[in-house]
Amino acid sequence: MKLLVPVKRVIDYNVKVRVRGDGSGVDLDNVKMSMNPFDEIAVEEAIRLKEKGVASEIVVVSVGVKQAAETLRTALAMGADRAILITAAEDAAMDIEPLAVAKLLAAVVAAEAPGLVIAGKQAIDNDMNATGQMLAALLGWGQATFASAVAIEGGQAVVTREIDGGLQTVKVTLPAVITADLRLNEPRYASLPNIMKAKKKPLEEKTAADYGVDVAPRLTVVATEEPAGRKAGVKVGSVDELIAKLKNEAGVL
Amino acid sequence: MTSETDRESMDYDVVIVGGGPAGLSAAIRLKQLDADLSVVVLEKGSEIGAHILSGAVLDPSGLDALIPDWKERGAPIKVPVREDNFYLLGAAGKLRLPNWPMPPLMNNHGNYIVSMGNVCRWMAAQAEELGVEIFPGMSCSQIVWEGDRVAGVIAGEFGREADGSIGASYEPGMELRGKYVLLAEGVRGSLTKEVMAKFDLSKGHEPQKFGLGMKEIWQIDPAKHREGTVTHTMGWPLGSNAGGGSFIYHFEDNQVLIGFVVHLNYKNPYLYPYMEFQRFKHHPLVAELLKGGKRVAYGARAISEGGWQSIPKLTAPGVAILGCSAGLVNVPRIKGNHNAMLSGKAAAEAAQAAIAAGREGDELVAYEADLRSGPIAADLKKVRNVKPLWSRLGLPGVALGGLDMWVANLTGWNPFGTWKHGKNDAQATGEAKDYAPITYPRPDGVLSFDRLTNVSFSFTNHEESQPCHLKLKDPAVPIAYTLPKHAEPAQRYCPAGVYEVLEGPDGPRFQINFQNCVHCKTCDIKDPAQNINWTTPQGGDGPNYPNM
Numbered sequence: 001m002k003l004l005v006p007v008k009r010v011i012d013y014n015v016k017v018r019v020r021g022d023g024s025g026v027d028l029d030n031v032k033m034s035m036n037p038f039d040e041i042a043v044e045e046a047i048r049l050k051e052k053g054v055a056s057e058i059v060v061v062s063v064g065v066k067q068a069a070e071t072l073r074t075a076l077a078m079g080a081d082r083a084i085l086i087t088a089a090e091d092a093a094m095d096i097e098p099l100a101v102a103k104l105l106a107a108v109v110a111a112e113a114p115g116l117v118i119a120g121k122q123a124i125d126n127d128m129n130a131t132g133q134m135l136a137a138l139l140g141w142g143q144a145t146f147a148s149a150v151a152i153e154g155g156q157a158v159v160t161r162e163i164d165g166g167l168q169t170v171k172v173t174l175p176a177v178i179t180a181d182l183r184l185n186e187p188r189y190a191s192l193p194n195i196m197k198a199k200k201k202p203l204e205e206k207t208a209a210d211y212g213v214d215v216a217p218r219l220t221v222v223a224t225e226e227p228a229g230r231k232a233g234v235k236v237g238s239v240d241e242l243i244a245k246l247k248n249e250a251g252v253l
Numbered sequence: 254m255t256s257e258t259d260r261e262s263m264d265y266d267v268v269i270v271g272g273g274p275a276g277l278s279a280a281i282r283l284k285q286l287d288a289d290l291s292v293v294v295l296e297k298g299s300e301i302g303a304h305i306l307s308g309a310v311l312d313p314s315g316l317d318a319l320i321p322d323w324k325e326r327g328a329p330i331k332v333p334v335r336e337d338n339f340y341l342l343g344a345a346g347k348l349r350l351p352n353w354p355m356p357p358l359m360n361n362h363g364n365y366i367v368s369m370g371n372v373c374r375w376m377a378a379q380a381e382e383l384g385v386e387i388f389p390g391m392s393c394s395q396i397v398w399e400g401d402r403v404a405g406v407i408a409g410e411f412g413r414e415a416d417g418s419i420g421a422s423y424e425p426g427m428e429l430r431g432k433y434v435l436l437a438e439g440v441r442g443s444l445t446k447e448v449m450a451k452f453d454l455s456k457g458h459e460p461q462k463f464g465l466g467m468k469e470i471w472q473i474d475p476a477k478h479r480e481g482t483v484t485h486t487m488g489w490p491l492g493s494n495a496g497g498g499s500f501i502y503h504f505e506d507n508q509v510l511i512g513f514v515v516h517l518n519y520k521n522p523y524l525y526p527y528m529e530f531q532r533f534k535h536h537p538l539v540a541e542l543l544k545g546g547k548r549v550a551y552g553a554r555a556i557s558e559g560g561w562q563s564i565p566k567l568t569a570p571g572v573a574i575l576g577c578s579a580g581l582v583n584v585p586r587i588k589g590n591h592n593a594m595l596s597g598k599a600a601a602e603a604a605q606a607a608i609a610a611g612r613e614g615d616e617l618v619a620y621e622a623d624l625r626s627g628p629i630a631a632d633l634k635k636v637r638n639v640k641p642l643w644s645r646l647g648l649p650g651v652a653l654g655g656l657d658m659w660v661a662n663l664t665g666w667n668p669f670g671t672w673k674h675g676k677n678d679a680q681a682t683g684e685a686k687d688y689a690p691i692t693y694p695r696p697d698g699v700l701s702f703d704r705l706t707n708v709s710f711s712f713t714n715h716e717e718s719q720p721c722h723l724k725l726k727d728p729a730v731p732i733a734y735t736l737p738k739h740a741e742p743a744q745r746y747c748p749a750g751v752y753e754v755l756e757g758p759d760g761p762r763f764q765i766n767f768q769n770c771v772h773c774k775t776c777d778i779k780d781p782a783q784n785i786n787w788t789t790p791q792g793g794d795g796p797n798y799p800n801m
Contacts, residue, residue, distance in 0.1 A: 012299070012712075012797060014712045014713070014714040014797050015712050015797060015799070016709065016710060016712060018549060021472060021506070021507065029799070029800070030302070030368070030370070030371055030374065030799050030800050031799050032299060032300055032303060032712070032797045032799070034299075186422070188422050189411040189412060189422060189424050191409060191411065191424040191426075191427075192388060192391055192408060192409030192424075192426060192427040193261045193263075193427050195388060196263070196386075196388075
């Protein structure tokens with residue numbers, strides 16, 4: 001079975017995100033970018049399925065700026081077999097919306113015919129949590145989101161999902177879309193020898209136009225603001241003062 | 254499970270440790286001279302530039318020699334220095350020193366305000382275009398010895414557990430072997446230290462001297478921003494407690510690069526360099542500028558300040574030491590990047606000639622000869638007395654150093670001969686009983702910040718489940734010796750709050766929060782007991798500086 005894993009190049013999780021001086025978005029100048037951590041988990045899961053003999057080939061795909069090739073190389077160094085880069089934006093500040101990404105991925109699925117797509121549950125930059133679900137809908141496939149354990153049994157995937165207050169186990173018929181949650185696995189390091197070898201693995205370059213998908217944004221960003229700074233607390237002298245403050249100032253009583 | 258014995262090996266012509274200005278210059282020069290050479294650059298930062306911290310006013314002479322058409326190639330070197338100011342600060346006032354008594358070499362005309370991290374990112378792209386292989390996120394943790402010859406390095410070991418044992422995701426790293434290994438690790442490189450000790454390369458040279466540089470990037474009110482303005486100050490708040498001073502550079506996009514340097518030969522163990530920096534920002538000269546602005550990044554790095562007298566022997570069989578690992582900063586000019594680049598170029602030329610002649614693993618004597626007689630020597634020799642005069646006589650010493658530089662500039666001869674540095678910075682630390690603790694004002698959270706808040710603006714991260722990379726030779730020493738004798742200055746000299754002395758039921762305890770480490774190396778330099786050994790943590794860990 002072939003596996004398809006979409007990966008996104010996002011602002012690194014160590015970076016303190018800062019709004020540009022003119023409020024037009026997040027400052028990305030010379031900021032470290034890396035693979036979306038949930039996508040790393042998805043890549044790791046795919047590699048484990050291949051190591052178990054369940055999967056035969058892992059194809060990784062990324063939609064975005066041409067620098068996303070680095071992200072794909074990381075996935076190849078971890079253990080994916082080949083990569084497809086779909087260039088859809090000139091500027092990293094242009095975020096391709098989930099529907100456009102899902103349409104492009106659906107086109108890749110049509111061409112590659114994978115038996116399973118494993119994606120990260122969401123990207124840590126815009127937190128949309130939509131691409132995997134939209135892809136399943138466009139393909140008419142089953143979906144199992146927020147996976148914390150995956151087992152392939154016959155023609156089905158048995159997926160444990162983290163839900164409010166517990167774990168839910170679902171079965172979906174393959175082909176299907178699974179999205180990875182934090183506790184699914186701990187991704188491996190991309191070792192230096194494997195990074196060297198990854199340079200020689202195939203990376204196919206495409207554009208959004210090759211798939212006939214319009215990536216123009218459908219949403220308008222009205223404003224980008226930093227959260228208000230936390231105000232210093234105050235010490236109250238008595239219970240009465242506290243109640244008075246809660247009533248009159250906080251307005252919660 | 255993989256083990257150390259499964260380590261793969263790869264042969265290169267030249268292995269370069271460190272992707273800063275020196276290492277990248279060497280890589281570029283090697284490929285310019287011979288496109289067929291195989292050249293690899295290993296960088297411990299998560300990407301090129303992630304561990305680069307510099308002021309910086311760049312003297313482009315190094316880059317001119319390496320890539321003369323850097324402008325056409327789009328180098329991020331775009332803010333020429335337009336105005337040079339020098340102030341002597343008092344607690345509230347300032348004395349502007351006129352520019353005329355400044356020796357001409359201190360004039361910044363023709364220099365540029367840059368982010369050296371971004372210059373390195375651009376240099377890396379140039380190097381890759383020439384076919385250099387660059388691997389960021391790979392720490393070089395060991396030298397590969399072949400008898401008494403350096404034959405390579407081990408890079409990219411991952412996945413040891415906190416106790417040092419091999420974890421489930423262990424990657425043994427890789428042996429990268431080279432005909433020559435160039436060490437360009439920056440100030441106080443950990444492999445450089447090992448090589449210097451093994452071959453006693455400091456013998457016959459003065460000890461290296463250091464400063465601690467701390468830097469913040471501020472986004473300020475556009476009305477106050479004057480692109481291209483360079484200001485340096487001395488005096489308050491350090492006074493006679495320590496040598497040092499500040500820089501304030503008006504960079505592009507309404508950013509101001511503000512930094513503070515404290516010479517690490519200070520005696521009073523209660524001195525708190527980080528707090529001196531924070532206090533400095535409350536001087537009216539600075540506070541007025543920063544008011545309404547926002548600090549967007551913070552970082553710190555040790556600086557080499559020994560100059561000409563302290564440059565060690567630079568070569569040993571199979572290995573050469575470059576850039577700030579060799580200590581090529583010009584203290585009065587407050588610049589070293591140009592010399593780092595020139596040293597990279599010189600080392601590359603020597604290595605290429607040696608390889609072309611069929612040699613390998615010997616000493617690159619041509620490199621050392623070039624450094625000691627070429628443009629780097631011309632830059633450093635004239636100014637060699639400023640730092641020792643400053644250390645001994647304080648600010649009047651700086652004036653004498655200026656006189657010495659003037660005469661050297663006019664006649665090529667230094668009237669004061671060559672002054673010695675004397676003690677190294679660790680030995681210079683005084684005993685606690687001879688000094689009174691210093692009380693510092695609390696940071697206000699607007700202009701000044703507490704240390705840990707600022708560290709979060711260096712975007713530092715270390716995988717927690719790995720061995721602590723700050724090794725104590727003797728774990729008992731901090732509490733048994735350094736605390737009673739020197740009031741354990743690690744609590745204060747570390748600009749990232751890595752070291753703490755915690756009071757517990759069984760008495761004081763020394764704690765190392767290695768996760769905060771910004772890789773400045775000050776502890777390795779200043780610990781009076783010389784008990785702390787800075788080693789590389791896992792690759793990719795440490796700060797993630799964006800535009801430093």
